[in-house]
Amino acid sequence: MLELEDVHSHYGGSHILKGITFRVEKGQVATLLGRNGAGKTTTLRTIMGLVPVTKGFIKFSGEDITNKKPYRIARMGVGYVPEERAVFPSLSVYENLTLPMTKGQSGLWSIDKVYSFFPILKTRGLHRGSQLSGGEQQMLVIARILTMNVRLIILDEPTEGLAPMLVREIAQIVQELKKEGISMLVVEQNSRFAEEVADHHFIIYNGRIVYSGSNSEFKTDERIKSQYLGV
Numbered sequence: 001m002l003e004l005e006d007v008h009s010h011y012g013g014s015h016i017l018k019g020i021t022f023r024v025e026k027g028q029v030a031t032l033l034g035r036n037g038a039g040k041t042t043t044l045r046t047i048m049g050l051v052p053v054t055k056g057f058i059k060f061s062g063e064d065i066t067n068k069k070p071y072r073i074a075r076m077g078v079g080y081v082p083e084e085r086a087v088f089p090s091l092s093v094y095e096n097l098t099l100p101m102t103k104g105q106s107g108l109w110s111i112d113k114v115y116s117f118f119p120i121l122k123t124r125g126l127h128r129g130s131q132l133s134g135g136e137q138q139m140l141v142i143a144r145i146l147t148m149n150v151r152l153i154i155l156d157e158p159t160e161g162l163a164p165m166l167v168r169e170i171a172q173i174v175q176e177l178k179k180e181g182i183s184m185l186v187v188e189q190n191s192r193f194a195e196e197v198a199d200h201h202f203i204i205y206n207g208r209i210v211y212s213g214s215n216s217e218f219k220t221d222e223r224i225k226s227q228y229l230g231v
């Protein structure tokens with residue numbers, strides 16, 4: 001579904017990604033783990049065309065998306081939920097959800113299906129984006145992506161700052177989306193959450209992938225966790 005091969009990228013003169021190679025299989029949930037500053041967000045931004053690739057290539061569903069425009073990558077079916085959870089604060093929940101539809105990008109998910117998936121958003125339909133809690137905003141951004149024709153969802157630290165109950169709720173949502181056939185790449189610092197939702201894990205350290213393992217391998221590998229994640 002998603003393939004990165006020897007991907008390099010820079011911020012100005014700093015070389016940040018130094019040869020990232022990994023793949024997310026169709027229907028799988030994969031995590032990208034690593035300490036602060038390891039290059040997790042930069043990897044996601046590079047996939048989305050927000051940071052230029054200076055070497056290597058990225059393929060989505062067999063098509064080369066290297067250095068394509070972000071909106072074109074999104075239209076191909078890649079949904080990106082950045083760390084800062086971009087909800088439109090002055091628009092209602094309903095407007096936040098229907099905006100992509102009115103821009104002619106409507107996909108498979110009707111507003112009713114989205115509401116059945118996120119009942120809390122239905123009860124908040126007329127609230128403004130700014131009135132939602134962090135967890136509700138996270139759900140709203142995921143919900144908005146579902147109204148577009150998405151096949152791969154990329155989440156940047158979806159559990160950051162959320163209370164444990166909401167973390168469990170986000171874990172359930174990830175599992176239900178997987179059942180819907182959506183592939184996911186999730187950046188996390190919370191390795192318990194990662195173990196609960198993912199099939200496969202990658203660890204990034206200093207701009208390179210230093211570990212790739214199945215969930216069952218990762219769960220029991222205390223050495224790798226203490227070496228690269230500090231858990």
Ligand SMILES: Nc1ncnc2c1ncn2[C@@H]1O[C@H](COP(=O)(O)OP(=O)(O)OP(=O)(O)O)[C@@H](O)[C@H]1O
Pocket residue numbers: 011012014016034035036037038039040041042043
């Ligand atoms: N806009 C930018 N300009 C210059 N350097 C940047 C920029 N954004 C990030 N960096 C640097 O790139 C490196 C990787 O940052 P990145 O945000 O990808 O890390 P991260 O793994 O997502 O960390 P965190 O866990 O803190 O979110 C860091 O050294 C960071 O200081």
Ligand SMILES: [Mg+2]
Pocket residue numbers: 040041042083
């Ligand atoms: Mg980050």
